[in-house]
Amino acid sequence: xxxxxxxxxxxxxxxxxxxxxxxxxxxxxxxxxxxxxxxxxxxxxxxxxxxxxxxxxxxxxxxxxxxxxxxxxxxxxxxxxxxxxxxxxxxxxxxxxxxxxxxxxxxxxxxx
Amino acid sequence: xxxxxxxxxxxxxxxxxxxxxxxxxxxxxxxxxxxxxxxxxxxxxxxxxxxxxxxxxxxxxxxxxxxxxxxxxxxxxxxxxxxxxxxxxxxxxxxxxxxxxxxxxxxxxxxx
Numbered sequence: 001x002x003x004x005x006x007x008x009x010x011x012x013x014x015x016x017x018x019x020x021x022x023x024x025x026x027x028x029x030x031x032x033x034x035x036x037x038x039x040x041x042x043x044x045x046x047x048x049x050x051x052x053x054x055x056x057x058x059x060x061x062x063x064x065x066x067x068x069x070x071x072x073x074x075x076x077x078x079x080x081x082x083x084x085x086x087x088x089x090x091x092x093x094x095x096x097x098x099x100x101x102x103x104x105x106x107x108x109x110x111x112x
Numbered sequence: 113x114x115x116x117x118x119x120x121x122x123x124x125x126x127x128x129x130x131x132x133x134x135x136x137x138x139x140x141x142x143x144x145x146x147x148x149x150x151x152x153x154x155x156x157x158x159x160x161x162x163x164x165x166x167x168x169x170x171x172x173x174x175x176x177x178x179x180x181x182x183x184x185x186x187x188x189x190x191x192x193x194x195x196x197x198x199x200x201x202x203x204x205x206x207x208x209x210x211x212x213x214x215x216x217x218x219x220x221x222x223x224x
Contacts, residue, residue, distance in 0.1 A: 004154075034212070043116075043203055043215040044155070090154050099168070100213060102154030 002027040002093050006103035013081050014111045021076040021106050023091030033074040034092040034100070035065055044090065050074065061085070086110045114138045116216035118204050124222045130192035133219045137186070137206030143167075145213060146179055146189050149201040161187065194223045 005024045013019050025031055032051050036044040048059025055067040065076045074091060088107050094100035117136040125131050137144050142163050147155035158177065160168040164184040172179065176195070181187040191198055199222050205213040 036215070041218075041220065043118075043217040044205075046212060046214065049212055092154075099160075100157070102156075104154050105152075 002031070002095070002099075002101045004091050004093050004101055004103035006089075006091055006106050008106045009104070010107045010109065012109040012111060015083050016080050019076075019078045019081045019085070019108070021089050021091075021108070023074045023076065023103060024072050025074060025091070025093040026072065027093050027095070029095060032094045032100075033065075033067060034094070035059065035063070035074075035076045036090045036092065036102075037061075038088045038090065038105075040087075047076070047089075081108075081110055083110045083112065116204055116206050116214055118202075118216035118219055120219060121217060122220045122222075124224065125194050126224050127196055128193040130190065131194050131221065132191075133189045133202050133204075133221075135187045135189070135204030135216060137204070138214055141206035141208055141214075142184075143207045143213075144181055144187050145205040145207075146187070147203040147205065149203055149218070151200070155203055158189070191221075194221075196223050199223045 003026045007022050034049045035047040038044045047063050048057050050057045050067045057065050063078050067074050088105045090105045091103045092100050119134050144161045146158045148158050149155040158172045159179045161181045164181050179189045201218045201220050203218045205215045207213045
């Protein structure tokens with residue numbers, strides 16, 4: 001069965017600093033991988049996705065993620081964090097039948 | 113840009129009452145999902161529709177929850193009777209047949 005682990009429950013970074021959010025997955029076949037962001041009381045917004053091809057994926061709002069099959073990881077990065085990036089971030093794994101499993105999320109706090 | 117619509121955004125009810133949530137997916141999206149998100153956790157799939165047919169409802173508590181998508185477009189999720197443990201965010205998402213899921217803003221349910 002597929003599963004996703006986000007090891008960090010809460011991360012605090014200073015505005016302008018770099019960010020990396022960790023995601024490890026378990027999936028029996030080639031996974032589809034996603035990162036979503038959720039502001040308080042809101043739905044989930046897609047940041048980026050990986051289906052195949054180039055393992056470095058660019059997303060919206062300056063985010064990128066790198067698929068590493070050997071490490072079963074799909075970490076999210078941003079070179080310079082803005083105060084508006086404070087939110088909850090969810091990694092998800094799925095397949096071509098549209099099933100998807102989410103991690104428990106990482107809450108990002110941005111210090112001024 | 114087309115969006116998934118959900119209503120109501122907030123619902124407060126007393127235990128043992130019935131509640132219903134509505135979702136209108138992005139036009140043309142064949143697949144519709146209902147998720148439950150408990151505070152501090154990632155979304156968990158309750159039910160998945162392909163057009164008007166249920167594809168997966170293995171995690172739907174069928175003694176009290178029901179979902180329908182009669183014409184293969186909009187959908188209703190019902191809880192009867194509501195219990196205290198049902199307090200959560202209920203998210204609706206839609207996708208083309210094999211692609212990314214797009215989420216609505218959610219309905220925050222509080223059961224007193």
